[in-house]
Amino acid sequence: MSHGKQFTLYNHAAGSNRWKVVFVLEELGLTYETIYLDxxxxxxxxxAFAKLNPDGRIPALIDHKNNDFAIWESDAILLYIVDKYDTEKKLAVTDTNEKYQLIQWLFFQASGQGPYFGQYFWFKNYHPKKVESARDRYKKEIARVWSVLESVFSK
Incomplete structure (x- = not known):
């Protein structure tokens, strides 16, 4: 199958993790087509989608210039794109300590910020019953995550 774009990005119109991938693709000038799943x-x-991502979540990415290599989980996608295609080192970090600090922040996002925002969004907008304790918990965790970021960025 011939593809005009280098990547196919599977996403959802309301998914927040998609933006991370889009920003990196755009920053590096890489071409992609987005397929929005419902x-x-x-x-x-x-x-069909399980062949790309057995976890059934978005985003997922296919790299057509690498034998239709498929990768999922937004932070893994980011590391892949930067490792493979950031030849000008626009986003790549070459110093070992800086590299692991970057990975540390990716894990912070993946294990804290992303899930807390996602759970709050779910309980606020989609959960069939109003569960105020869940909304309060995730709202407090979002505030905590913001305070961690603020403490670092304000230095």
Whole structure:
């Protein structure tokens, strides 16, 4: 199959993690086509998408210039794109200590910020019953994450 763009990015119109991938692709001038999947239609849980991502979540990326290599999880996608295609070192970090600090912040985002924002969004907008304790918990965690970032960026 011939592709005009280097990448196919599977996403959802409301997904927040997609922006990380889009920003890096844009910053590096890489071409991509976005396919938007619908949460309600079952696209994410179907057998076709499961071949790309067995976890059935977005984003997922196919690199057509690398034998249609498929990768999922937004932070893994970021590391892949930068490692493989940031030849001008616009985003790459070459110092070992800086590299691991970068990875540390990716893990902070993946294990804290992303899940807390996602859970709050779910309980605020989609959960069938109003669960105020869950909304309060995630709202407080979001505030805590922001305070961590503020403490670092304000120095």
């Amino acid at each position: 949460f309600k239609s079952g696209d994410l849980r179907g057998p």
